[in-house]
Amino acid sequence: MARRKQFEKPLHGDKESVRFATPEPIARYRAQRLKCKTLADISCGIGGQTVFFAQQCEFVYAVEIDPIKIEYAKQNCEMYGLKNVKFICGDALDPKVIEQIPAIDVVFSDPFRPAEEEERHVSCLEPGIPNVLSAYWEKTKNFVFEAPPQMPPERIPFDCEKEYISLDGQLNRLTLYFGWVKQYDLMAVSLPAGEGLVSKNGLLPQIRETEKMKLCAYEPEPSVVAAGLLPELVESMIQIAGPFMGAFELFKVDKKRLLLTSDALIKQSMIKHHYLVLKVCPFDPRKINKFLKDMNVGSVVLRAGVKPEDYWQVRNEVEKGLEGKKTVHLFVKNSTAILCEVLFEEEKES
Numbered sequence: 001m002a003r004r005k006q007f008e009k010p011l012h013g014d015k016e017s018v019r020f021a022t023p024e025p026i027a028r029y030r031a032q033r034l035k036c037k038t039l040a041d042i043s044c045g046i047g048g049q050t051v052f053f054a055q056q057c058e059f060v061y062a063v064e065i066d067p068i069k070i071e072y073a074k075q076n077c078e079m080y081g082l083k084n085v086k087f088i089c090g091d092a093l094d095p096k097v098i099e100q101i102p103a104i105d106v107v108f109s110d111p112f113r114p115a116e117e118e119e120r121h122v123s124c125l126e127p128g129i130p131n132v133l134s135a136y137w138e139k140t141k142n143f144v145f146e147a148p149p150q151m152p153p154e155r156i157p158f159d160c161e162k163e164y165i166s167l168d169g170q171l172n173r174l175t176l177y178f179g180w181v182k183q184y185d186l187m188a189v190s191l192p193a194g195e196g197l198v199s200k201n202g203l204l205p206q207i208r209e210t211e212k213m214k215l216c217a218y219e220p221e222p223s224v225v226a227a228g229l230l231p232e233l234v235e236s237m238i239q240i241a242g243p244f245m246g247a248f249e250l251f252k253v254d255k256k257r258l259l260l261t262s263d264a265l266i267k268q269s270m271i272k273h274h275y276l277v278l279k280v281c282p283f284d285p286r287k288i289n290k291f292l293k294d295m296n297v298g299s300v301v302l303r304a305g306v307k308p309e310d311y312w313q314v315r316n317e318v319e320k321g322l323e324g325k326k327t328v329h330l331f332v333k334n335s336t337a338i339l340c341e342v343l344f345e346e347e348k349e350s
Contacts, residue, residue: 012075013046014068021048022110022146025192026165026173031056034144034181036105042092042132043110047073053108054082061101063088093127093135106181107136110146122147122156129158133178142179149174153186153228163187166223169272174226188223188270195269197229197236204231205238210249210261213338217251217275218260224270225258233260233270240266253331253338254305267344275329275340283337285317288330291339296324304332 011018022030031052042063044050050073054060062077062085064070070089077085090097092109109132111125122129129145136143149171153162161177161184168191177183186199207230224233234248241248241264248262259275267274279291292300300318302311318330331338 009079011046011048011072012079013072017046017069017072018048021046023167023172024048024052025167027052029165029189029191029194030108030144030175034106034108038102038104039106039108040101040104040136040139041108041110043112043127044073045069045110047076049108049110050085051076051080051082054085055080057105058084060085061088061104062086063090063092063097063101065089065091093131098135098139101136101139103138104140106142106144106179107132107140108144122151122158124148129176140179142181144178144181145176147174147176149226152226161185161187162227163189164223164227165189165191166221166272167191169221171222171226186227186229188221188227188229190221190223190270190272193269197224197227197232197270199227199229200232200235204235207231207234207248207250207260210251212261213251213259213277213280214249214261215263215277216261216265217277217338217340218248218262218268218271219273219275220258220260221270221272230260233268236270237262237266237268240268251333253303253333256305257303257331259331265343273329273340273345274343276343277338278328278341279337279339281337281339283332283335285314288337288339289318289320289322292318292322292328293324295326295328297326297328298322298324299327301327301329303329306332 011021027049035056037058039053039057040061041050041053044062044064046069050060050062054077062073064073067089070087074087088097088100111127133143149164151174156162161182163175165173184198188197220233237248248260251259251261253259302315306314329340
């Protein structure tokens, strides 16, 4: 799949700031969800999110400690013709900065976080969530924070909604909602489609784990997996398939990859890929290559934990001489290969 442009209008900013700016589909989605009269965007950076808040809200206060970034934020708002933003350069927790912001509806904070950590925790955010809550409590009771999406729900020690967002099939953002902007406990969102799945407190079906692949396989959106909403997903799939066909089991490919498998063919909006299972066989690249030629396959997406130094050798062996039109996804569990054809792909790309 070709990578979509991150912004319709290229943002002003240095290379690193533009790279880490909130992608436009997510910025638009958040702004629509947080539409209100007045909003403060603290740690606004170059204004990638500010622009869309200003399109939805009557007035926005944009706070940024870096004077270079806030100049870029001004340029980006000007590029969109926005005049309803007040820019404040300074530390978001400085009383002199806070006093420039009146009572408002919502505070949004996209705090700094280290580029890499062994394990993500909310304590890595700067400014910290408790500090922002305390500093702005007199301004509003409604807060929204961006947090590292690799952080599981159980590692978030706050009474807030935890919303995991995947963009183009990749886990991209985690947003935490406090106050009246909190709607659920957990939510998974898939963009740009705009589909969602929310947590339920009722009795949900237990997902049985299996070592046997059935006729169909389903790859959940990564936001569903990150939010721990697989039971909710399976329940919705059973409702679509009906009680007689609705048996969906968990097939763990490896530590990183999991599939749901069933003899029922259904379509569900929070599934990243729907697969028809073509073949399950020993992982022998040459024999797999012959099968793929017979099936008129042209390319293979290798979905296996292959050592980096072996990746291209394996892929070249599997794809050698393929001239067909189909694309097949190849999963490998231990020494077993699972060859899958993607269904409904044309509709998703159009």
